Amino acid sequence: MTSFANLKRNRNSFEKLSKAVEATSTGTADSNSKEDTRFWQPEVDKAGNGMAVIRFLPAPSIDGDDALPWVRTFSHGFQGPGGWFIDNCLTTLNEKCPVCEHNNTLWNSGIEANKDIARKQKRKLSYVANILVVSDPSNPSNEGQIRLFKFGKKIFDKITEAMNPEFADETPVNPFDLWEGANFKLKIRNVEGYRNYDKSEFADASPLLNGDDEKLEELWKKEYSLKDFTERKNFKAYDQLKTRLDKVLGFDGAPIVKSKAEDTVATLKDDTSVLNKPLHADDEDLDYFKSLAEQE
Numbered sequence: 667m668t669s670f671a672n673l674k675r676n677r678n679s680f681e682k683l684s685k686a687v688e689a690t691s692t693g694t695a696d697s698n699s700k701e702d703t704r705f706w707q708p709e710v711d712k713a714g715n716g717m718a719v720i721r722f723l724p725a726p727s728i729d730g731d732d733a734l735p736w737v738r739t740f741s742h743g744f745q746g747p748g749g750w751f752i753d754n755c756l757t758t759l760n761e762k763c764p765v766c767e768h769n770n771t772l773w774n775s776g777i778e779a780n781k782d783i784a785r786k787q788k789r790k791l792s793y794v795a796n797i798l799v800v801s802d803p804s805n806p807s808n809e810g811q812i813r814l815f816k817f818g819k820k821i822f823d824k825i826t827e828a829m830n831p832e833f834a835d836e837t838p839v840n841p842f843d844l845w846e847g848a849n850f851k852l853k854i855r856n857v858e859g860y861r862n863y864d865k866s867e868f869a870d871a872s873p874l875l876n877g878d879d880e881k882l883e884e885l886w887k888k889e890y891s892l893k894d895f896t897e898r899k900n901f902k903a904y905d906q907l908k909t910r911l912d913k914v915l916g917f918d919g920a921p922i923v924k925s926k927a928e929d930t931v932a933t934l935k936d937d938t939s940v941l942n943k944p945l946h947a948d949d950e951d952l953d954y955f956k957s958l959a960e961q962e
Contacts, residue, residue, distance in 0.1 A: 706813035709804040714856025719801035726889035735842040740789040746914040764908035
């Protein structure tokens with residue numbers, strides 16, 4: 667566990683955190699948020715539009731001095747002839763994943779239809795961070811609460827842009843800094859049936875809670891640990907995932923080997939209608955696919 671004094675003293679290690687953001691964005695380095703009351707999710711109106719203001723918080727004290735203020739996870743969610751496959755991807759832990767291996771076989775077949783299947787079965791990226799809900803017009807009771815927020819690449823790109831601005835006349839901002847960070851204005855639009863976050867932006871840099879160290883320390887110590895999301899106990903074993911994948915793809919429980927996958931390519935490409943629902947443009951977590959499965 668780190669101390670508040672260390673947090674304030676080390677907050678200027680901007681370069682280190684900036685490099686971590688870049689590595690997370692370009693590198694290859696579950697919890698059901700709809701049922702987990704720790705999570706906050708923005709609501710939208712009937713037109714699919716919504717707005718809220720949040721503040722990203724630094725790494726929680728319980729996770730130690732070297733912890734990052736976010737965690738990155740991968741998951742798979744798709745439908746096959748034998749049902750749905752919805753689970754965490756072992757590549758989160760830098761381990762081999764049977765779904766990713768199968769997708770590689772399809773991709774390397776050189777057949778475009780197989781590549782389409784692989785695209786739809788690819789791993790989905792999501793991030794989790796602690797936030798302070800500053801403004802939530804749809805649910806004002808959430809305001810002032812510390813919650814977990816799960817988001818996709820589009821929002822993480824906004825964080826990356828804030829820390830590593832494109833133009834020389836723009837000042838880098840560490841969104842996770844309690845004193846010199848910035849509120850994030852989350853603006854959601856419905857674009858062609860999908861949630862779009864392009865209009866979201868960071869406000870000008872300002873201290874949280876007027877920079878009152880006593881209140882900031884109290885807030886910081888209430889944050890949730892992020893380490894749980896990459897604990898091995900939350901990921902099924904390779905063999906378990908492969909058995910489920912065999913069933914979903916209609917392999918009748920047979921082990922997935924390269925020759926078997928290649929033998930089934932023709933069948934898969936002739937029946938792509940049952941393999942996948944369309945992917946949500948930026949909703950890259952398991953919840954979206956679970957909701958589809960529940961509609962079946």
